[in-house]
Amino acid sequence: MSHPIPHFFQHNHNKTAFGRLLRNHLLTVLCVFLSCITIVPLFSLLYLLFKKGGSFLSLSIFTELPASPGLEGGGFGNAILGTLMMVGIATFFSGPIGILGAIFIAEYAPLSRLARTVRFVAKLLTGIPSIICGAFAFAMIVLTTGHFSALAGGVALAVLMLPTILITSELALLGVSSSYRDASYGLGATPFQTIWCIVLPEALPAMMRGMMLAVARAAGETAPILFTALFSQGWPRSILEPMASLSVLIYNFSALPYPYQVQMAWTASLVLVGMVTGINLIAQWAFCKKI
């Protein structure tokens, strides 16, 4: 026999059954214990979010501008609007490119050299830290135009979202059964008709889900917009001006020595976590049914 005897059989013939059973149960207890430890910080986080952030939650938070540091009152309506606008800009850029690119690498030329390069690049882009997207947008737009702008923040977020959208959309397209395509071609449809009328409608829910996940991730990011969109005290006026965002507001206010601003940071965190979780849940439920 060339097959080696499994380790546990070699080691255990001189151990008692009781010892093995005891070890088994001890390891189970250890595993459950370690797993439960990981949940403790999350409970602590949620508790603090609701306790510190929840107490300030009111309608004026969403409609008013932040007060100057040291003063009380105000909200962060401009930051919420700013986050939504910048994520919108990012989706405007990365959505079409990601989806069209995914259609190319999944439908038109899955085995071509370009498709392999795109997959490789998408993988590399997912590995790039988010702050590098910020540095890129800073070099590209802020240094060229000479001022910080929401557009630069949106572009930085778009770079961050692109690989996620591309990869999830490719998976969504690959999930469509190839018999649909064969039937469509068999009826004489062109590649465009097959993709547009048959494959895309079928893959759309999964694609939208991938897009929503990318949006949720981008909404919570701080590093790419910290030194591209910067922050502003007023309402967003133009995408060529600095713009406030929830995540940068949390970062700025958390470092201030005033308790009121720190409270605001917690409230903003609660709103941000609520937004991100909400988008994730919508993605999971609304677009899950059709698949």
Place this chain on the structure above:
Amino acid sequence: MSFLSRQSNYWKRIDYFHLFCWGASIATVLLFALIICEIISKAAPAIQEFGWHFLTGSEWRPNRDIYGVFPMIIGTAASSFIALFLALPLGVSVSLFLSENFLPATPRHFFRMMIEMLAATPSVVYGLWGIFTVVPLVHHYGNMIARHSHSLPFLKGPAYGNSLLTASLVLSLMILPTIASLSRSALEAVPQSLREGAYALGATRWETILHVRIPYAAPGIIAAAILALGRAMGETMAVAMLIGNSQCFTLSLFSPSNTLSALLANQFAEADGLQISALMYVALILVILTLGTNFLGEIIRRHMQKITAEGH
């Protein structure tokens, strides 16, 4: 006849949609090239000015145009390795917990949702949470530990709340979901027949886990760990809020330190002149570090998969 000719034209027409899709693919590739080129070109003045001394210098003084990132490189490596060291056992045990039936399905499902929520929480919220919970803890217990360990350089006091250890603890929490979900999929890819074979030979549950499932899933678990390491190196906001941002080189876990990404986050908005170039150089180093880590992970995974495949 007209019908037939229309049909043939129908096929000959240029598929503009194809062109758009091709363009989008090219744009993706070009975007990556553009990112690298843009960073290198903006870093060029600093690369010419400082060369390799940038990596070994330990002073960062923008007002006198002296730039060296040795402490930040050490800080990046130290914080991410400590985070990985803490998160790996926890992450693997979570993945075992989720893939074995220690508890009934409902609590496990709840647990999985919790881990997913941990993964979706924004970095800046972790930072805020860290300031209010982990910083006081490290400050308090750090001083206690430092008093009892007189000579160890790694545990030297006085302990600050904003320290390398604080950042590493929060980082470990942030990379834990990555490790847990990736090693879970590796563990679930172990063929059922192997597990059943081990049980049939009389192995207990944990003997099966330790001698059959984990060795089989090892390439995936190691890849998960390296991917998480890459993420920890690039993680910015929570670290920038917790590590203390000191430009000095220290060995102690309880002293403020700095990382490459935190340096970028703190200084980019107010930088000008050569400092922007120096920061772009830092960004370039960070890109090389993270991409190198991911690349290494991929190579190790492929290599080990080959070994595992040959073993069976």
